């Protein structure tokens with residue numbers, strides 16, 4: 001983005017974790033927001049998951065390619081609906097994003113999770129460890145800014161770095177950071193640039209290589 005008061009440059013937050021601010025222009029953001037609206041529709045639309053411990057997640061999610069629900073991937077939703085296919089546009093974006101962050105990825109990206117955060121939603125510190133691939137996770141942010149907490153691979157606690165992710169930002173974590181704990185403690189409501197297609201709330205698209213191939217489950 002060229003109209004920022006204080007332009008933000010790429011930052012390596014930890015070895016293997018790269019933040020590229022303003023990676024998507026406003027037109028690309030609008031296209032993705034429109035696509036997310038389509039993907040969020042039933043059948044196989046947006047859901048709030050319950051964890052095995054009985055807690056209800058505040059983030060609404062829709063899966064593409066494989067249905068993710070705590071804590072594994074499946075081909076179908078609990079009601080038997082097939083998961084929506086993985087859109088080729090996200091495969092291309094993920095490959096481009098990983099390359100922009102300095103990663104050479106031989107595998108094909110095949111799953112995505114679209115997360116919607118309203119003003120009060122948050123995501124606790126966790127690792128993305130349900131994949132069977134070491135390929136970097138590619139994350140795109142749209143709408144409201146948030147605090148993205150990027151921790152370490154050892155424990156769900158400090159040390160961590162808090163990064164502000166805004167609409168259009170790319171964050172990629174792979175290599176030594178692939179299994180680092182991370183989460184979203186807070187949304188900054190009302191910070192979305194409406195020209196990016198979202199007037200309230202935050203969308204995050206997280207694209208991964210499942211490593212599950214054509215196998216079952």
Ligand SMILES: O=C(O)CCC(=O)C(=O)O
Pocket residue numbers: 113115123128139148165182183184204206
């Ligand atoms: O919303 C984000 O930026 C992070 C999402 C996330 O960590 C996940 O979907 O596993």
Ligand SMILES: [Fe+2]
Pocket residue numbers: 126127128182
């Ligand atoms: Fe995650």
